[in-house]
Amino acid sequence: MTAGSLANRPAPSHNETARQYYEHSAAPRVNTDAVIVEALRAEYPNLHLTVVPRQTCNLFAYTGAGHASMASIDKEKDRLSWRVFMPPASRLGGQRGALGDNIKFGKYLLDWQGKEYVMCYAEGRDGMSSFPQVANQYVLSASVEATNKLLFEAGAWTSELHNEIWVFDGGFWQKDAALYASVQKSHWEDVILDEDMKKGIIADVETFFSSQDTYEKLRVPWKRGVIYYGPPGNGKTISIKAMMNQLYKRDPVVPTLYVKSLSSFGGPEYSINQIFSLARRTAPCYLIFEDLDSMITDAVRSYFLNAVDGIAKNDGILMVGSTNHLDRLDPGIAKRPSRFDRKYLFPNPNTDERAAYMKYWQGKLSDNEDLEFPDKLCPAVAKITPGFSFAYLQEAMVASLLAIARERDGFAERLCLNCLESHGQPDDGARCAKDSKRPCKGLYDWVWTVKQADEEDPDLDNYVLWREIKKQVRLLKEELGEEKGER
Template sequence: MTAGTPAARPAPAHNDAARQYYEHASAPRTNTDVVVVEALRKEYPDLHLSVIPRQSCNLFAYAAAGHASMASIDKEKDRLSWRAFIPPSNRLHGERGALSDVVKFAKYLLDWQGKEYVMCFAEGRDGGGSYPIIANQYVLSASVEATNKLLFEAGAWTNELHDEIWVYDGGFWRKDAELYANVKKSHWEDVILDEGMKKAIISDVDTFYDSRDTYERLRVPWKRGIIYYGPPGNGKTISIKATMNQLYNRSPSVPTLYVKSLSSYMGPEYSINTIFTLARRTAPCYLVFEDLDSMITDAVRSYFLNAVDGISKNDGILMIGSTNHLDRLDPGIAKRPSRFDRKYLFPNPSEEERTMYIKYWQSKLSDNEDLDFPDKLCPAVAKITPGFSFAYLQEAVVASLLALARDNHGFAEQLCLECMNAHKKLEGYGSGAVCPDRSERPFKGLYDWMWTVRQADQEDPDLDNCALWREIKKQVRLLKEELGEEQ
């Protein structure tokens, strides 16, 4: 060692943690169950041991819901967990998140109906070729009967919905409480549709669930399929949500199973089988495939058709599929009555329906004393928005409200009919207004002629003094440009 060179730090005599880790990670085959079961049987030789997968019977969730109590009984050095930061579900309420333990291995004392159980939880490997992760609970008690009773009640609770909706996404089912809360706010009175079609949809759904005896008496399968189709933004999704709420308000309630996406990793056969297995087990139920055309591709079609119309019974399943492109659906799906018996077209709204939609917004904003929203504005907006979907109408209204709200004096702004921009001050108003940006408009004469021809029958002195009407006209013009309509 040369002068000035620091001495090397001596290596530890042994590194047991590293040795154990590499031995475990490089083993040709590992099975966590074998290790844990053997250790627990030695530790508790007089107790009965049961191994329960968490996904089918979640004792942690069962206890957290107040049906049992759990307390840790191992020492901190014997416990393995991750300390994780959980982001807030919604920052609007000032939440910043929280720290939480993600348990990998731990032992608990579980108290249920006056009986005590030892419960060990371990996350590990099942020994398969691809080494999938398993999460098992190991329950020890004095008798098999006591354990079975606990597991039956906890298992039944785990597989029931508790203000939740089943959502299939990425290859597995999960319970979604947030979607359920959103659905409970969706009501048919908020859905603007042709009244005849709305009544038919509501009746179709109720009649199906009320007619089980009729189906059985006629010896036909108690199942039904409906397709909602038409251009986007015209009420298909809100109608599905309103139906979900309608069914949850029945007695007994009918649960919804919502298919968000299929699993590309697991394969189409696995996804379709998993979806319909839960639907048959949950029936009677409402099974929703939104954007059906993008989900049931050529690779999936045969599995889907077999699940819908194959040997297995689908009694009690009302299946709904929505699509913006009916022509992209295979004829075996779109035109075979035994699969989808009824189709409802959701077209762009008529002028009458557009008027109803603007009236809906007028009602929503009726408590806003600062906003002038006269009755005659509703048909006026409907008249200048032919070809608009409900989504485009909503954008026109919302964008107008936001534009007015940007400025404390927004309600005093005037819309320039030349440049379609709002100005605080104009010399004159209406057709005689002088635009401060007029020098920048090279086709002023042509535009003025077109505007005069197309807007002459829409002029109303009362409306021209309404800031919301002026702003809506501006937003409608912008949306028409987006749609590619000539001005």
């Protein structure tokens, strides 16, 4: 069937706006917005019409939050929506999800502060591309002033965060409530760092957001940049999240803008413009670039530097860029003080910091009466884990706890500490015949380190947690050794 025959077929008994929408959808189109406006003006000649993009003023979300009420006023045959299944965020607790409507075209009566408005919503095309672009709300009322008041309040609400964090990914900003909830669980007490360094990071950020007057008196721009660098798994991300949590408790709140990537249909230059436009509107704010070295490539470097240090003002913006590879950053970013003024190294933890991390785990497991975790286990584990990052220490602990849980459930395999394979021989300390076949035998003199720790305190082997940690540490040592060999 041709487009022309579709357009000339008898129209169903819809209202005029619905008839125009369906007729328009079944024929070559130019601009959906113009068609809807013309139809609504014909259907409601005595009401004032305002076209409102949903992106900047979301009336559905505004009414859904309880600030107004909304009810459908069109017939089911005049409405277009998708019935979609929304899976649960988690299946725990027996949740199975829910059904919802994805509205494409519909008409509603909106009640706000005692005044009524007709609101039509339609998705369509803008005439310039082959896929839907327009998602507009068409508000009709008897008073221009009443409409403007509604749109101002709804627009202001839409632009604000409500227990959310701005996240830039895929070329646009979106509000992320899940990240906000995660940040609320991040505290500086959970961050194991050199105490002087931790205090310095906190003071650096807090002082900046409290010193606007000082910057103005000194006639210097009120902006700052910080780089967190070092091998992965040593606290860069948790430090950022702990700082985000602290800033959300300030009065007034300092919001966070979190950049995951610069990829977008408009290119990285478009993304950088979008990022700094919102940051300038939101300032004072905390602007995070995760894995900065992977974002700022040669192709986009000059555009980024101009956004950071160009003509436009960045007052009130504190940027933090994290990287595992400082050497990959352009010197214009890493070494230019007016862009990133301070750099903090997050190295692999020393012996005392590893012991402190185990002490942290001891506190987390303090209410577990089935697991013995004596104080002397903390320095013992620290002693046998030189070169471990906090992430590797965590992996050793989690793997050990899971192994203990499996053993108590009757699903454990007998693992030989010498060859790291499962077999029937009891692990009684005797050498294993398969040990000589191991490709990474004797890494870091690990066996002797463990032996020395055991000799210093022969009672250590009485603790199941110590026995499991020894196995997991040796497995991770093999992994570390293979990585170093590849490099």
